[in-house]
Amino acid sequence: MGAAVFTAAVWLSTLLCSLVAGFLFAFAVVVMPGIRRLPDRSFLETFRAIDGVIQARAPLFMLMWVGSVVALLAALALGFAVLDGADLALLAAAAALYLVGVQLPTGLINIPLNNRIQACDLETMTPEQLRAARHAFESRWNGWNIVRTAVASLTAALLFGLLLRI
Template sequence: MFQVIDGVIQDNQPFFMFVWIGSAIAIVVAAVIGFSQIDGADRTLLIAAAVVYLLGVQLLTVRINIPLNNKIQAIDVEQKDDQELLAARADFEAQWNRWNVFRTVVSIAIALSLHVLLLRI
């Protein structure tokens, strides 16, 4: 099932690509615009949020989660026995879940930081 879902996502689906790439562009644009509009701790928080998002979410996605997804995509499930499939899943799932939880926590922290900034403006 994961292979099917990931295959759809990695097939350059326009909506997914818009949201994924758009989020990176949006935070960079917000940081550039905000840099000239706010100062002090607010400016620092905005720049930190943008950098942490780009490194802690986007870069991790590209460097860790996508390669793991590609590794699981390459498995020919029809040619593997149950033990091989269980081993492949165990190898994949623990790493993928760990990094996905990390990205989720970072994303929530960034969203909260940006909401705090919006409330201060």
């Protein structure tokens, strides 16, 4: 039974981490390039609206995002009883990469940047203030999103590799 529960946890981790990778990828290649074309105020309003859905704790988004962490940590904890050697190292590497390369920058960089945009009073800001707010946000947010996308994709690949081995 322990091996079956572990395998299920790895499958769930793989699915959820893959969904996170796809979500971040969609932002990197569709959402942000699409809104990049907008004037400053429209860009900021549009990003706020999109982020507002996420910050409202949309249930399916939270299931994917938080669930990916919970499932991956559960798989790692269960893996100590079931795996050894290279397989355990592969799972530990996937978990470490995901936590450090996806979740940590999200909490330390992307969410604080999102919150700054949410706190802006766009109606009273001058065109110069709008440009400055966008400038302080856009390139840093996009750069870290590319990092998160790459690491989430690598995590999913490592987990798929582990599934092929177990």
